[in-house]
Amino acid sequence: MSTLLSGKTALITGSTSGIGRAIADVLAERGAHVILSGRNAERGEQAVADIREAGGKADFVQADLTSADSARTLAGQARPITGQIDVLVNNAGVFPEGATTDTTEEAFDAVYNTNVKAPFFLVAELVPAMAERGAGAIVNVSSFAADKAAPDRAAYSSSKAALNNLTKAWAKEYGPSGVRVNSVAPGPVVPEEVQAMIAGDPRVAAVTDALPARRFGLPREIAEAVAYLASDAAGFAHGAFLSIDGGAGLA
Numbered sequence: 001m002s003t004l005l006s007g008k009t010a011l012i013t014g015s016t017s018g019i020g021r022a023i024a025d026v027l028a029e030r031g032a033h034v035i036l037s038g039r040n041a042e043r044g045e046q047a048v049a050d051i052r053e054a055g056g057k058a059d060f061v062q063a064d065l066t067s068a069d070s071a072r073t074l075a076g077q078a079r080p081i082t083g084q085i086d087v088l089v090n091n092a093g094v095f096p097e098g099a100t101t102d103t104t105e106e107a108f109d110a111v112y113n114t115n116v117k118a119p120f121f122l123v124a125e126l127v128p129a130m131a132e133r134g135a136g137a138i139v140n141v142s143s144f145a146a147d148k149a150a151p152d153r154a155a156y157s158s159s160k161a162a163l164n165n166l167t168k169a170w171a172k173e174y175g176p177s178g179v180r181v182n183s184v185a186p187g188p189v190v191p192e193e194v195q196a197m198i199a200g201d202p203r204v205a206a207v208t209d210a211l212p213a214r215r216f217g218l219p220r221e222i223a224e225a226v227a228y229l230a231s232d233a234a235g236f237a238h239g240a241f242l243s244i245d246g247g248a249g250l251a
């Protein structure tokens with residue numbers, strides 16, 4: 001087990017599945033005490049048990065990130081577990097498809113509340129203590145879609161564009177206080193077990209043939225980039241955008 005994140009506590013939103021779960025696994029392997037979060041307590045507690053069994057330190061805090069209050073409550077419940085949060089990974093996200101004309105106000109709000117408002121108020125809640133200590137790292141999980149015209153996902157891709165702007169604004173706002181704010185932009189990522197299930201489906205080839213990588217990414221490949229940006233090895237990274245997308249973001 002590497003010790004790159006030893007002594008640090010990392011709060012990872014949306015870590016009950018997919019990319020967030022892989023981030024929790026990798027940060028725990030690097031020595032961090034990870035606090036997982038999401039709505040699904042069963043999956044969260046199972047992840048905690050798996051990480052502890054592998055020798056890591058982990059806890060779960062249930063949260064439905066739909067409002068400023070829910071973000072503040074999560075921060076308030078996570079902080080006392082070890083006494084401080086050193087790393088915040090804003091990973092929880094929802095990504096419904098649909099034409100603009102078919103998108104209800106409720107669906108739009110669900111996207112922006114989880115993808116933009118929750119990260120905004122988690123940062124507002126957690127950054128002051130980081131700044132007071134003169135150290136902290138925030139990693140926002142964005143998307144290759146943030147910079148693309150996505151006619152079937154306009155609400156989603158615009159929410160990630162908003163998150164990208166927040167990454168830049170926060171990097172300037174809090175960098176001088178020792179808090180680094182950076183972003184990882186995944187391309188199409190599918191967990192290994194799901195890739196096995198959908199292998200041979202012509203819709204898979206339609207996506208992967210368009211990628212220089214010629215395949216989907218794996219959650220761990222995103223998690224490695226997050227772990228780097230969260231660690232002191234990335235001490236000079238402020239407002240960086242790491243595209244880990246198989247080339248999906250290339251023009």
Ligand SMILES: NC(=O)c1ccc[n+]([C@@H]2O[C@H](COP(=O)([O-])OP(=O)(O)OC[C@H]3O[C@@H](n4cnc5c(N)ncnc54)[C@H](OP(=O)(O)O)[C@@H]3O)[C@@H](O)[C@H]2O)c1
Nearest residue numbers: 014015016017018019038039040064065092093143188189
């Ligand atoms: N997979 C991709 O191809 C891809 C590509 C680009 C960017 N991304 C971004 O990567 C991030 C993770 O995506 P993923 O593919 O790993 O998706 P996923 O497997 O669906 O995981 C999403 C996570 O977010 C949590 N979540 C969703 N709504 C929530 C809410 N209201 N409150 C709290 N937690 C909530 C879910 O937990 P619960 O179900 O327990 O609530 C889950 O842990 C997202 O921000 C996504 O936009 C993914």
